[in-house]
Amino acid sequence: MYSSTAGVGSSLQRLKRFPDYQHNQLLILAGIEMTIAYELLETRYKIWHSIYWKRSNAATKFAVNKKMEGIAFDAGTSIIEAxxxxxxxxxxxxxxxxxxxxxxxxxxxxxxxxxWLKEQFGKDCDFKQLTIDL
Incomplete structure (x- = not known):
């Protein structure tokens, strides 16, 4: 698990214990965004650890890296929206x-x-942002 995943998970658990969480639309939406970020970061972790990097060809590495750039960017977007x-x-x-x-x-x-997300995946997010801006 990444430290950014743990941070989002901790924030989400505390939010769920907040008194207005069940009754306020803004808090519910923030919880959904945190859940999305958490799930994306967990998915990124699983993808990273599911590939044999030394034995993979360049095309596979490129495709996996592109996928992980998108996941990190989307997780960051969800954290900011939350x-x-x-x-x-x-x-x-x-x-x-x-x-x-x-x-x-x-x-x-x-x-x-x-x-932590910026420290761990800042380049991934920047690369994804550059491709979106172009």
């Missing part, structure tokens, strides 16, 4: 005093996951 949704929730509803610690942990974990 952050935007959480920001909107905070701006619109605020957080009760007794929920502040849990909220802070949700945000910290998500920020850490995004930072």
């Amino acid at each position: 952050g935007r949704l959480l920001d909107r929730y905070y701006d619109e509803y605020g957080v009760d005093e007794h929920d502040r610690n849990n909220w802070a942990e949700i945000i910290r974990s998500l920020i850490s996951a995004n930072r």
Whole structure:
């Protein structure tokens, strides 16, 4: 498991324990985005470890790398979107005093996951972004 996957998973678990999670559309959507990011990162991990890199030909390596670039980029996009949704929730509803610690942990974990994703797969995301921009 990647550290970014663990960060998203931690944030998601804390969000699910947040009091308004079941009743607020913004929190539900943020949870969905976090779930998407988590699943994408898990898929990337499985793909990476399912191939014999030394014995694979160049075409296979190229195809797998392209697939993993897309997965990392999409996971990063989901993390950012989850952050935007959480920001909107905070701006619109605020957080009760007794929920502040849990909220802070949700945000910290998500920020850490995004930072770790950039550290681990920054080049993959940049390559994917360049192909989208062209």
